[in-house]
Amino acid sequence: MKCKKQVVAATMKDVAQKANVSTATVSRALMNPEKVSQSTRSKVEQAALDVGYLPQSMGRNLKRNESRTLLVIVPDICDPFFSEIIRGVEITAAEHGYLVLIGDCAHQNQQEKTFIDLIITKQIDGMLLLGSRLPFDDGVEEQRNLPPMVMANEFAPELELPTVHIDNLTAAFNAVNYLHELGHQRIGCIAGPEEMPLCYYRLQGYVQALRRSGITVDPHYIARGNFTFEAGASAMAQLLDLPQPPTAVFCHSDIMALGALSLAKRRGLKVPDNLSIIGFDNISLTEFCDPPLTTVSQPRFAIGREAMLLLLDQLNGQSVRSGSRLLDCELIVRGSTAKNKS
Amino acid sequence: MKCKKQVVAATMKDVAQKANVSTATVSRALMNPEKVSQSTRSKVEQAALDVGYLPQSMGRNLKRNESRTLLVIVPDICDPFFSEIIRGVEITAAEHGYLVLIGDCAHQNQQEKTFIDLIITKQIDGMLLLGSRLPFDDGVEEQRNLPPMVMANEFAPELELPTVHIDNLTAAFNAVNYLHELGHQRIGCIAGPEEMPLCYYRLQGYVQALRRSGITVDPHYIARGNFTFEAGASAMAQLLDLPQPPTAVFCHSDIMALGALSLAKRRGLKVPDNLSIIGFDNISLTEFCDPPLTTVSQPRFAIGREAMLLLLDQLNGQSVRSGSRLLDCELIVRGSTAKNKS
């Protein structure tokens, strides 16, 4: 029996014919079962089953003027930090019948224009931002009305978006404080770019922890890097070249911490014996490197999930949950930190 | 001037009114400019510009019975190996006006059912498989007619799909041969699951390289793991427990190689002095670990791009390019391999 009766997907008309009712009734029976009689309901349900009917989204979406698709803007899809957030986002979206498009900002090819077009052409109902900037020119949002948006992981006060985030300041504070408890006095910081709000908070945490410990903050002990391995290495070099190099370093990301670790080793330093290093994010790399990295773990899956829930709330017109969600994070102590022996 | 004239996106009707023509003419002027007079064309173009018109995909798609959206099935979105493939896929798709949905198979939540539903409900026009299996029960594809598909990275001969891949056998052969050239005679293999065609080829490459070198293949030197760090470690343990443990190991993936590396270190072995290790994939981790891993590099971005091009060809009804595409890969020699000193 090779021939297929039904080459194309079943439509509502098919169900209607099979059940001897109108398409309107089919729609009601399936959407608002309480609005049809018991008998027709089961008649329709049976017919739908028989022909293998599933509502075709394009017709429905056109009528409802929605796409049931969301866009998540990712600064760099190849950065492992974002993978698990994305998974949280997608699973949660799927649970609520939404599809998710990934907007990768790292490459030029995904032009800014593309994203705004997705909005104008009604291909997305909402956006989830994992970076701190809108993925198109400022000012555009004044001309166009933007769809519901939520920000996760980063901050952009001027956008006034619901946000899912950790307490970066406290996390950094605790990390640096841990180094101080280990007896370190000269503690450096390898920070991310100034323009990232994230980094501002983490730097403040660093500063406050030092102050709290009665240590004077020396700007020379603060090096900047752009979240790459190489930047971490050269920032570390910069710190080690100081007359009194730090005995411990707090980094704004694991990748930079790994770069710092690598350079320290190249210079013949033993980690953690001569130098303690703390990273941030707890990407899987940190378990496997040598020594394994002490770092701050963020609940990445939960960040994705909560952000999506916030977005779904907006789409459903519910009062925006609570504005924002603060999630817990945790200092994971591994082998890259030790008591100060200098 | 805060009030917005146009709260909703401009439709073709708006353009038609502005240009004093019918919507049909607008459609023609924009789609088939040669079918309208010079004057009306510019009139329409101007009007479209004025109202900021972009075709709304839902209307168009409904009419054309397509979604301009593709689905890429990823075995595990958190496996860094796939990230860059996905980037190649997305950029190429965007260049051709297609959107890409990511189907992550790793978690249960993304039920198999979901994927087949995307097909039935016409939400996707085609699929790109990064694993060797269809993401739903066998047999289903006999009842439903599946959309155009392309496979990348893996193999499934029975599906008879156009495929983008490297020559796994030769790559493995060269890697193992390199170990032999370094003087190693007892060469182990940490292989992936038997049911992955990929692993069959890599194992064959291992076997053929040994034979070619006149080395008898000892099945005890072949350990299996499921592509996780832990599996790599326990496979390594198994090999080291042999009466005559190998002096070099070829691994089917970097992650397993890192597991092996970690265990070897825990047992007090020096890599590469006492043991050489080769991985597969060249994920970014391999540059940063200690020692950096010798591995086989795959052109991941190109794999994604070529696969997408193949899929687009099918969608355009062009004769499927060439059936399949074979891409080059390369042995990257780093610090985890050295001359046999035993």
Add this chain to the structure above:
DNA sequence: TTGTAAGCGTTATCAT
């Protein structure tokens, strides 16, 4: 060359 009208698959309004 251009306009009219039908249709894609749904849902919503209005009768019945």
Add this chain to the structure above:
DNA sequence: ATGATAACGCTTACAA
């Protein structure tokens, strides 16, 4: 409780 009908935005015969 149900059915006819119009509508969402776009494309395309067919007519003019």
